[in-house]
Ligand SMILES: Nc1nc2c(c(=O)[nH]1)N[C@H]1C(S)=C(S)[C@@H](COP(=O)(O)O)O[C@H]1N2
């Protein structure tokens with residue numbers, strides 16, 4: 001038996017998501033060494049993602065969260081979460097965010113909150129991290145393109161943040177905007193760029209105040225990789241991924257429903273609500289199934305898509321009486 005292939009025993013008490021991550025990383029490195037030409041190209045964005053993996057956060061354990069909020073499904077490995085995604089500010093390829101988002105300056109950072117609030121103002125990132133109690137939330141994230149992941153986010157309820165600015169009773173919607181900095185965002189300079197920057201999203205006030213709706217500042221116990229929306233992003237687990245806007249700099253409370261990026265671009269394909277719904281197909285593809293990452297040609301890992309992405313028990317009540325095939 002070859003010594004090199006021996007795997008050191010790990011006491012079961014130490015088998016955590018983090019140690020699984022480290023051992024898989026070590027495996028990927030050795031795989032890259034074995035198959036140089038191809039793996040080098042595939043491996044480099046991953047190594048870049050590792051170099052940017054953030055600072056350790058202090059947070060309450062997922063198990064302490066409200067029942068039903070945390071899934072015990074297999075978590076998508078860190079490498080997949082950090083290397084495959086959408087962040088059009090950096091390009092439209094799934095690997096562009098990991099390749100280019102390192103250029104984005106995330107320190108200093110502040111979020112401005114205004115509109116229909118009693119106390120408009122700005123919070124800087126240090127204050128946000130000091131003021132709000134962080135907790136882990138293990139959520140499914142389902143992209144409208146029919147791939148999905150399970151991510152252990154670290155964050156706090158969006159409602160906690162909004163409360164501090166004293167929403168007025170006239171506030172019925174919330175609008176979010178992403179940083180727009182052309183010199184650091186090659187996707188916004190591209191001739192093929194189709195979005196009217198900055199990227200915008202919105203929620204109805206009751207959706208924004210729902211306890212599932214999270215502002216994430218980290219994943220896998222550490223601050224967010226830039227490509228996943230550092231330093232803070234929205235996570236709305238029962239809606240298609242495009243609602244979960246990244247790298248937020250501005251939040252505005254409004255009386256009217258805001259125009260949002262994907263809805264403005266293709267209103268027949270992407271609605272304002274964008275609730276995950278296997279019964280309502282996208283005009284160009286079925287929404288009945290999804291590819292759960294990690295997914296490959298040989299192991300597509302196809303799973304059925306669930307109503308409200310599996311959060312119907314918590315959120316179906318928000319949409320009572322609404323025709324969800326019309327208000328998709
Ligand atoms: N600013 C901004 N936010 C964004 C996007 C984007 O292109 N720009 N893409 C959205 C889409 S389509 C998805 S599926 C998720 C992906 O999040 P992830 O890369 O962390 O998995 O981010 C969403 N947030």
Ligand SMILES: [Mo]
Nearest residue numbers: 143144241242
């Ligand atoms: Mo998406």
